[in-house]
Amino acid sequence: MDPVMDPVLTRTVTKLSDGRELIYYDETPGHDRSAADQRDLPTVSTTSQLRRDPLTGEFTTVAGHRQDRIFLPAADQCPLDPSRPPGRLTEIPAADYDVAVFENRFPSLAGDTGRCEVVVFSSDHGSSFGSLPVARIRSIVDVWADRTAELGQRPGIEYVYCFENRGVEVGVTLHHPHGQIYAFTYVPPRMRKMLEVATAYHGSTGGCVACDALAEERAEAARVITSGRYFTAYVPYAGRWPFQVDIVPHRHVPDLPALTAAERDELAEIGKDCVGRLDGLFDGPMPYIGSWYQAPVGAGRAESHLRWQLAALRRAPGKLKHLAGTESGAGAFMNDIGPERAAAMLRGEQ
Ligand SMILES: [Zn+2]
Ligand SMILES: [Zn+2]
CATH class of the missing domain: 3.30.428.10 (HIT-like)
Structure with a gap:
């Protein structure tokens, strides 16, 4: 195989307090990624169902639990920022990070229906994909590739879809620059x-x-x-x-x-x-x-x-x-x- 991980990202897999995975992808080695999630989050409960429409043959995922998810929080309440204990505890316990990936707390797909991940492009709340340095976008390409390979090896996964919704007009619920990955148990239409x-x-x-x-x-x-x-x-x-x-x-x-x-x-x-x-x-x-x-x-x-x-x-x-x-x-x-x-x-x- 080609030497593709050049420059090499350092990947550290950790767990959040409710058991979800959080994965740091660092552009430089030597970061301490042991900061624990100090929140006491309840275990994620999902009620996702995959239902097939008999008229079109296409699947719909019904995920009623998502109605409670966070919608456009104020900038000082952003859950994708680095944590600032004791008062500001977010999805990412570290004081800083390069690219971070974690399992969505309000997933459409979970368990038997697949997996939803959030890919945080930067710790800088005010940036955007297009304003990131080329080197960071290069890192994100590596992260997408790594997630595609890893999620594709999971039992039942048939398709790994990496995407970014940008702008409230598209239904974005968090302004912080991020994308998503849906690992489907079927190939989408x-x-x-x-x-x-x-x-x-x-x-x-x-x-x-x-x-x-x-x-x-x-x-x-x-x-x-x-x-x-x-x-x-x-x-x-x-x-x-x-x-x-x-x-x-x-x-x-x-x-x-x-x-x-x-x-x-x-x-x-x-x-x-x-x-x-x-x-x-x-x-x-x-x-x-x-x-x-x-x-x-x-x-x-x-x-x-x-x-x-x-x-x-x-x-x-x-x-x-x-x-x-x-x-x-x-x-x-x-x-x-x-x-x-x-x-x-x-x-x-x-
Ligand atoms: Zn933010
Ligand atoms: Zn071709």
Whole structure:
């Protein structure tokens, strides 16, 4: 295997007072990670059920216990900040940290239905993914890869989905820069659909649909935002969102753990660049959903091609794309901004 953990993160697995795992990923060695969680939290009780809709065949997770979760706390009550005992005890007992991962206290998926993790990008409450140093984003790429590999080895897990909801417009309940990971016991519908298309395409052409689409985008160039040696970022020909940026590896790579160190270096740079372009479009930070599409744990690895999709929701200053009748009711997306125009704006040609 390639020497990918370069620079190497130091990983320390600890437990919170209710038994949930907290994992520190340190960029430098030698940190004392023995600070105990001084809170007396009750054991997490979950009532998640996986229910299959007989009309669509798709699953819904019913998680009634989540209604009590913390919603947009004041900055001085943020549960993702470092702890300041005795008064300020948070989810992270340490006085400082680089990247921290812990099991969600109010998980949608737990036990038989999977696992939900929170990935805290920085101890700095006021920062954001796009304003982090490239070196930190590079660390986060390693953390995503490490979590993908580890969670994928757990019994029953079929898909590891790393994502970031950014902005209250997307339903964020904590402002502190963080992402999430859902380890599903099934392959979610969108990923299943993409895998079906890729498998059929491979069957009829022998090729990879994502490799071929990438080659066409690069040849046409009208929707390309930026390109490096290993990755290209572009607004897809049939993008669904007002500003949709797909960041795709040139190599046919199935998942995050399979990226080389050099690829991860460039990915961190391109990721920061693209989020910066989105934030620079209009007034204020761009609300977006950042999704990692990668190979499922089981069958389909050979057909899968890694993709990072930033789905940005603001279509004009003060105007959001809402998922209404056609999108929510019919599943048919209407995009009010041409992908070519969106790409030109993201290239700074407005
Ligand atoms: Zn915070
Ligand atoms: Zn491919």
